[in-house]
Structure formats: structure tokens, C-alpha cells
Amino acid sequence: MQDEELPPFFAEVIPNVTVPRGRDARIPCVIDNLGSYRPAWIKVEDKGILSIHQQVISRNYRISLSTSDNRHFVLHIRNVQESDRGGYMCQINTSPMMSQVGYLDVLVPPDIVVEESSSDVVVREGSNVTLTCKARGYPRPAITWRREDNEPIPLGAWKNGKKTQTLVQTYEGEFLTVTRVSRVHMGAYLCIANNNVPSPVSRRIMLHVHFPPVIWIPLQLVGAPQRANVTLDCHSEAYPPAVNYWAKDNHKIFLDNDKYTLSVRKGGYKAHMQLTVRQLRERDFGTYRCLSENLLGSTEGSVKLYELSPHSRQQQSLDAHQADRHPYGRSSYHDGKYFASEDGFSEDEESQNGIPRQDASLGVSICAGASATLVAAFVPMVLRCAN
Template identity: 25%
Template sequence: MTPVIIFLLFQIIAQNWAQYLSPIIVRVDKTKIVDQGQNIEFSCWLQNYINDTISWTLLRKNQSPKLLTLGNTRITADNRFTSKLEHDFNKPSQSQAYIYKLYIDHVINDDFGNVTCQITSLKKPISMAIELRVRTHPMIGEDISKDMVVNEGSDVLLKCNATGYPQPRISWKRADIQPLPNGDAIYRGNVMLIKNITKADRGRYICVADNDYVMNSISYHSNDKFDSGQNADGLSRRSVTINVEFAPSIPPSRNVKRNVGQAPNMRVNAALECFIEAFPAPHTWWAKVERGGSGAEIVIENNHNYEVTYYPDSSGHDITVSRLNIIEVQNEDFGLYKCYASNTRGVSSLTFTLYESSMAYNQYGGYQNTIDPFMISFALPNIDLAYYCIRSISMFVICYATIKCSFF
């Protein structure tokens, strides 16, 4: 018997014997990593396959397996999935060698999981799984610390977590570009501890998630709104605001005009302004220290002599301005005044002085012209006024009728 005949007989025997062999899955693709929005193909190589039942399933995280296709028939309602069984043309001598393929169009993040090729018609089904990893931009969801109000001196823990593939890295920074409480510009880690927090540490802290994934036009479109959780630069950002409750302080460095001068009996006002730093917003009031050394104080109320107002400073930073307006200063108004501020954390005060000046000042600190031309002409209707006012650097000179001058 010639070798050729022996070979042909062996092929015939092998092909007929294959009918009695169980089908097997020879191999499947290795782990697939794709960008969100791309199309992908999976292959499963079969041997000894004749008419067995085969399928593709998808096992997502924390879910039950989902049947996608059965043979060439799509089972899932999601039309992004299709399958195809074809002969393995790389092995023409083996008529029972097939490749079972699965196609997924426009991969989404929810497709992340294990894709499994399975032969289910056997008494003991066999299967092989392929890991599907979908590259996605980082996303900081609700797993982040909420805005908070804390007491000065307490410890504060900020937490932030993000989803995405590859696993995002988390860092923290301040929105005002100031150093973090530990002195660094950036803290790397999803949990940041601030020990013994101070009022200087209050403000907005930004959690940033990054996984080096650069989004493309297929997978992502963004209006780049800050704090939306998604940004076109491939990063995700969310912020946490910390408000620190602290007792009022009236720093002398902000209250530089603590000594104010004014001329008495000139129908001019004097203003004392008190800059207060506090959170929560303080209750403010003014008191006048009685003369004579007793140190007794009289709380000032709004009346025809005094006007007390308060408003938030335009600079923000929990600054409140309390203003005492002393109307038409008289001799008895000179002396010491105290600005008070209190909240749930404490009380603070600062002393101001109103002293007698030979010059009258307006509210802007300049000289006050206290002569009203209308009043002069009304009081002296029969005098021909050549001129009524000359102002110099050091004095006011008021002249009228060319016959009389008064120096102030």
C-alpha cells in the first residue's frame, strides 16, 4: 500500500471519526480594550463542530449573564449586537473547524464586562470568556463629600471617588489657588484629612480625577461646564465648599481709621466704620463710653443724633461693615466709641475715637465747605456780594460786600 493511499485512508477515517467527537472551543480572543463609541469584533475558534447550539453572552458587573445571540440569531433587543458562524478557512483540511464571531457597534461603558462564547447543546456545556474593557473618561458622581459647615479647630475629612477605565487617579486642590492646609499646592489621594481647621482654610476645594484618557469626537461631546463632573480636557472635577464657624474678629489692620477728627457745631457729620470678620454673620452694635473715667457704656440706637447701618463688604471673605454716622457733631459727641460684634462662637470689640478738629471734614476725608451761598444771600439780601468764598490750602476765607472778612 502506497503512502498516498495510506494518507487518504487516514483522512477519510479521521473525518468520519470526527462525527463521534465532542465539539470543543479551541481558543478565543485575548482581552479587548477599546474606546467608548468604537466598533469591536470577537472571535471564538471551534473544533469538531457540526450542528451544536452555540451562543454569545455578556456578563456585566453585578448583573446576571445576558444572552446576546444564539447561532446567527440575535436574541437581545439591542441591535448593536450581531453574530456570524463561518468556516475556518485557515484549516481547509478540517471541515469541522469554525470561527464564531460577535460584533458590537458603538461600544458603550455599560458593555464593560466578560463576553462569553458557549456551546450549550452538550450535557456539560463548555465556554470561554473574553474580557471587554471600555476606556472611558473619569466621572466623579455622588461619591464625594458634601458641602459642610464645621467649627474652627475641628478635623475635617474630604472624600472623593471616580469611575472610569483605566482606574482614575484622584487629587485635591483649592479653587483660590492658595496652598492647601498642609502647605502643598496639590494633595494626591481620594481621602484628604485637614487637622485643626482654621478660618484661613475655609473655601472651595476641588477634586480632580484623571486617567490619561483623551476623549475623541466619537466617544464624547462636552460643553466644558465646570463642576459638571465631565470636562473636554479628559478630566473630571467636582468641588466641596467648607464653611468654618469662628468667633468675630475686628482686626486693627483693616480698621485703620480708628481716630476720626471733626469740627463741632458746623452742621457736619462724622462716620466711624468697623470691619468685622466672622461666620456666621455677626450681630453688631455700637456703644459710647461715658466721660469722667467711669468706663460706663451707653448702647447707641438710631435716632436724630445717630444712624447705625451694616452691610457685607464687597471683598467678601465673611467681612461685615458696621457704620456709625454721628449727625451734626456737637462738643458732647467727642470721646470713645466701641464697635461690638457677636455670633454663636464669641464676642469681639474695638475702640474708636472721635476728637475735636479745627477743620471740618466731609465724608471722604476732605475739607468741608460749611457756608451755603444761598443761605448767605438769603440772610444778607441788601448787600451786593462781590464774592463770597476763597479756598486756600490751609484755611477758608469768606468775604462778602468787600467790607468784611471772616477767617476759619
Template identity: 25%
Template sequence: MDWFSANKMQANPEKFQAISLGRKTHDKNITFNLNGTTIACVEEVKLLGVTIDFNMNFNSHISNICKKAARQLNVIKRIGKHLCRLGKLTIYHSVIMSNFGYCPLVWHFCSEQNCKKKKKKKKKNKLKIQERALRFIYEDHTSTYNQLLDKSNLSSLKTRGMRAMALEVFKIINKQSSLFLQDLVQLRNARYNFRNQKTLELPRPRTTRGKHKMFTCWNFFFLLVGISNFVDAQRPDIVDEILPEVKQKNQIGYLNCTVVNKGSESVVQWTKSETVNGGNPILLSEDDKIVYQGNDQGINEDSGLKKYDIQSRTNGRRITYMLVIRYLAEEDAGDYLCTIKIQGVEWPEWPKKIGKLTVQIAPQIQPSINSIYEQNIGTSLQLNCESHGNPYPNITWKREDGQELPLGGFQSRGAQLNLTDIQRNDRGNYICVADNNVKPPDNFKVELIVFFAPSCRPVQSSVGQAQNRRFNAKLECIVAGYPQPSMVWMKEGENGKRIDIQDDDKYDITKQFSSQLQNDEFWYTLLVKNVQAKDYTKYFCVGNNRYGSGETNIVLFETMECQGSNCPSAGGSGTSGLEASLSSILLLGLLSLFLI
């Protein structure tokens, strides 16, 4: 009350709580008088979220947080079907376990009996809550509690509490904790040089009543004396996990190994312990020096840097040794072992941790695949496409022209593409694409050639042209077939008789090429020069090979005006226009003679 008066503050008696510790003291019903207000001692009070009872066993607090965690777990179970395992684990750590992570040093060991209650009593205890949560996350109702902990890579609540207590003792010993905690214990100064020279000096209660709660709290430190001695021994150790590294070919890989309490008698080594080729382990470095002398350690001509390098950085008692691997190749992938070599200690007891390096390789299709296949109609064929890369590539088949595959669909996933009952429309180019998200993807083209009889189709089924005016007519035909057909032009003569057409002064036969045609298609042109009345008839395009023949016809008919791109324009340009101009000059000359 003097403090309130000195700071010009007025105490509110309704905000005060009183509790007497111990059964005998509590039974005396002690009361306090504050400015005329009587304050009686209660069985339990809540201070900063922790419920303290007069017996100092914290049973009420444990029961409250277990009930709260159980309610939260029941709510999460209702929405569990909408959550993935990672989401469940995130909620487990942030919601469920946060209840047991608040002030564990105060109540953890005092409530040990709550963890040992029989299941048949159906009491909610903290271990049971953790077990129920893990069974819900992993959907496992057969494994034991310890097996669930191993599967989730988690520690039990008891182990977590012991770690928290051990950390606090370590802080007290090294003067890193609060002053009021440091005042609770003292370091014993032994008169002799024992191994456990630094041990905690604990208070000795003047009572034989082992159940006295005020002194039971000190018994926790007896369990931690051995732990504090081990921590204080400062043995070298690797404190953090070595995170896996995933890089692409020709990039730079980094692996970090962080050690603590490294003395002058210990050496940190990096060793290439396992490779993709199954080679022997290779010692790469000792402390911050590269000792590897392989052929690939030479200086790169472009960058001027070596393949392996070590970079170290110090943060208090922690030293991080970073292994740098440049110009990554496929053989660099594998396990890298970080080891602390301790003098006078056998190799199996050296601290070790493994870092995994994955080198991503762009896909590459193996050249064993054939690029051309020749098949008869009605046969079957299996196209195989094998690819190499890391990660293993996804392989997709498709047609180069974008048409649908013979078995349906525009893409087929997998290394094999089965073609059954092959028909002439199945011919063409098939492309195998290998992709693993490492650029660039690889592809390979396979040409399927099908033996079939020729088929012919006209570019235009009828062509018109004017007669007796020195105009030409162009007839065009596309012939498909394999092997390549022999092609002839014919026309219908008198009485329907077909007449072979030869390449001469009247007819001009040419073979054209187009990127729009397939490899077994050919474009033929027949140019009928200076069209006359007798040229108006039906023309035949005929193709032949050993599998048969095919034909189509084109009709040439008369028109009044010139047809085609080579006709004279209205302005008289072009060759025909020049002829018209010369005719006009001659006509004017003749008229001038008659007029004279």
C-alpha cells in the same frame, strides 16, 4: 557562451566562479577554460549573499552571519542604557534576526551541527546569539534559553526554519510555488485509500553512503511529510489572534474571529464567557446568525438597531466573523470566546480563542461622602473621596479659591486629604476631582466650617465728607465668624465714651451680600445722613458670638468738598443740582422785587 553570443553580449571571465561539489570531486582540482582564461574551482563561492562551500554544509555561511550578528549585538549593547524594552525588541527583530531570516531554506538544516557545538569551545552559533540578545533585552541572566523564549513569546531559530520549510512544502503540494521547486518532488498516487494518500515521493539515491551530501538534502523532506499531511487535512482553525477592543460607554465594540478551512460540518460560535459580574457564559451567535434572546437584544428606539449583530466576510478559505456590540454598558466588558464547533470532536479539542472587551466608564464620585464638616480650631479631619470608573480614576484634592492647601502645595493626589491643627484660615471649600481621561471628569465640593471668634476689618479705615450741606457718609465693615456673629455699630462720644447707634432717621444700618465673601463673612454698612460737625468722630464695628468678640474702627473726618458717588456734578445734575437751581430762581425773584 552560446547564450551570450545570441544576445550580442560578451562574457567577462573575471566575473566567473567555479565550484565542484563533494570531497572527491574537489580533490581532482578541476579547471575550466573560458576564452583563454583558466577558471579554477574554489572551496566556496558567494552567490546572492549566501556562501556555498564544496561540502554543502554551509558552515562558512553560518559562521559569517553569526559573526555579523554578534558585532551588531555588541554595538547595540553599548547604547542599551538609552533604549526601552520595546526599542530593544524592535532593533532585535530588524537588525539581529534579519541575518537569520535570509534564505533559511537553503542553509537552515544543513548547518544543524552549528547549533550543537559545546559552549566550552566558545563558538558563535545562532542559538547562542539569540540567547545573548534575549538576555540583553530582558536583563535576565538566570533563566534558561527556553524560558527566555517563553517570556518573549518567540520561537527558536530551529522552529522558525521548520515552519518555513513546512510552508514551502504546502505551496508545492498546492501548486503555489515556483515551477522549479514543483519539479523537485512529486505527489505519490497510492493504489489504496490510505489516510496519508497524499505524500511526497522522494528520490532514492543509489548509494549506501549516508554522508553523501547531494542526497542528505532530501532527508529534510522526510521530516515534513507528516507536517504536509496535517496541513493538507484542512482542519478548521482560528488563524489570527483576536485583538482586544477598548471603547467608551454607549459606543460600539467590534471583535473579529478569522477561521480557515471551515466546512459544512463546523459552526463558529461567539460566547460571552466572562463578565464583570461573574455571570454564566452566554451563547450569542452561531455562524452569521444571532441566537441570543435576552431582554437587552431588543431594537433600540433611537437607532432602530439591535444590541448584538454578526457581520461576515470571506477571503479565499478565510472567513472573518465580526461580533458587533452596540450601546456598550459596564456589564458588557469581559472575555468573549470564539469557538469552532466541529461535529464528532469533543469540546476540549475545538479551536478556541478569546477576545477581551474593555468598556471605559467616565469617573463617578460615590455619594457617601459628606458635603459639610464643622470643626473647632486645633482639631484634625480626614476627607475621603471614593470614585468609580474604568480605568480607575486619579483623584486630586484642591481648594476652590485657588489658595494653598494647609499641608502645602496647591494639589494633593489620592483619595484622602488629611487636615491637622485646623485654623480659621483653613475654612472654605475643598474640591475632589476624579479623572481617568474619559470625559467628563467628576468633581465634588466639601465645605469646611471652622468655629472661631469674630474678626472685623474696615473697607476704608477713614471716610471724609463736607458738613452742613445735606451730604451723607458711608462707613463699611466686614465681619467674619462662626457661628454668625451679632453686629453693632458704636461711636465715640464725649470723654471717649462709646454710644450705641440705632437704625433711625439719622443712621441707616444695612447688611449687604457679595460673591467675593466666604460663607462666614458678612458686609455691614452704616450710612450717616446729613453730616454735621458733631458727627466727626471715631466709629466702631463690633461683632460677638459665643467664642468671643472682635472690632475695628473707622474715622469720619471733615472735607471742604463733597465725597462719594452721590455728590452733585459740576453741571448741576442730580438732586443737589436741582436744589441749587431752585435756590437761584428764588434769589432772582427777590432781586426783581427790590428793583421794582
């Protein structure tokens, strides 16, 4: 019996093909002993005939056919789209019909669904907030949250009436919920959609946490002699950003002049204010107020600046041994000014030196002499005194 009298058969299994959207797909059908039979390509889902033998029937301009030696029939789909996903049947018009099916899978890179995702969010401190990020793509993208500054995200949960807090670098899921949001949550968050189809995409969402001003005065009681220069410190936190200023008696201090120098260093919702009072005179002593105001409220703190009697040069200086044993920490001299360190003290040191320990809630610094020496400082901030 000769080959042409044998029935046709599929020489190879039609493979399943996976391509990213926009690429070209190639689906082969290999038949032996075809003889006078005519193969056809058919789209399984809608039963649409794409080609018969060597002739393309489909009106889809992206579909073409290549053949060789009456054995290979390759279906080509250019610029593959999601609508092309599905089964493709190579059918031979025998009786009964013979067919094989290969499946085309179309990968779609992730895309953020903007209309279903959060934009920038403003929330009051203490409220609950949920950030939403939706994405489309195939396979379905996974959503990962992280902070833009790479700081960990504080997430809390309630258990037995108590709030527990966990710090996480990333969080998985479409919804990022923060209970009782605080100022530490404020910042830019990135939701990243990834399904391993190049390339991942992200959306930036700013979380603004509004709260009224709070103030921290590190040194509330400062002593210095006349003619010294003194720098007072005040720290504030507020959002929206506050208007910060100093005042003495009923006089607001907004601008530098011959008597005052103002300095403000800002970072995020924090501000560090300094007021330098130069060439102290009797009228300069008294209470200085640090004030902070925004749309949600206002607050103030105060520093009492009092006068010290001048001391002799000998009394002004501390040798290295005395400085090391000073009950309020180690002091250092630089550029004509004395600085207090953050060193703590012990009860033994207190008794050895015979100097009573100051109240930690107050913070006391004393400056004396023409080039004033720092005698005491019980806070982590620096009082600077100089001519």
C-alpha cells in the same frame, strides 16, 4: 492536494477590543479552509455558547452575528455593559479543538459615590477636618482637589513639634485632611474624578469654619473741630456672620439719621463698618464703640473722638513740598476732603520735621478747620474730614 482537504486555520489573530460603556463592540474571527467544520463563539468566563456557525444561540438580544463567504464570523455586541467585559473564544470543532480568544475591555466614565463622599462640612476653627470624595469607574478614577475660587490650599504638617504650611493649587487623593483648620480654609472645594474616559465629574463641598468675632480698629484716636464731618472705621471677622453695630455711651446706633450715616461692606467672613458723624457738636465727642456678636461670642473695639480748636485757613493747608515731607506720609485733596496715604516715614523725616512719632498701636488722626486738613495718620486706613 486540494484546499478543502487542508485543515482549517485562523487567518488572523482575534484582536482585543476596548470600548466605552454604551457603545457597540465588534469582535472578528477569520478562518481559512473551514470546509464542513462549524465555528462557535463562547464567553470564556461562564462557558456560555453565544453562536454556532451562522446561528445565534444566546438569548441576549444585544448579541448578533454577521458572516461572509464562510470565512468571516464577526460577533456584534450592542450597547456594551460592564458585564460584557471578558474573554470571547472563537472555537472550531476539529479534533482536537482549535480556538483563539479575544478580550473585550469596557471603559466606564467616572461617577461620584455620593453616599461615601462628604457633604457640606461645619467645623470650629482650630479643629482637624477631613474631606472625603469617592468615585467609581473603569479604569479607577483619580481624585483631584482644588478650591472653587482657584486660590491655593494651605496644608500643614507637624515636624519636630512645629507646624509647617505649604500652599498647593491641587491635591491628589480621596481624602483631603486639614489640621488645625482656620478661617482662611473656608470656602467651596471641588473634588474632580477623572479616568480619561469622557467626561470627568466633580462634587462641590462647602467648608464652613466657625469662629467668634474679632475686631480691628485702624484709628483709635481721632481729633476734629466742631462742625466737621468725621468717618470712623471698624473691621470685623466672624462666622457665622455677626451682628455689627456702633454705640456711644449707652445708645446703640442701628439706623441712619440726621446725625449718623452707617455703611457696612461685607465679603465672606469679613465686614468693614463705617460710621460718619455729621456737623460735630460738643456732645458728639467721646468714645464710640464698634461691637460684633454671633452665636460663638462677642467683642468690641473703641474709637475716641476728641475736639480740636479751629485753626486759620493758612494753618489748614499744606503745600505739595510740605505734604511730601510730612512724617506721617503724603496727603491728597479731593472733593473737599483730605486723605492720608499709606506711605511710611523714616527716622530722618521725623527729626527734620520735629514732630514726635505716634505710637503705632494707637493710630492718631487730627482734623482741623472748617474744611479740615488731615494733620496726622499712622495707619493704612483713611480718616476723612469735611464740612
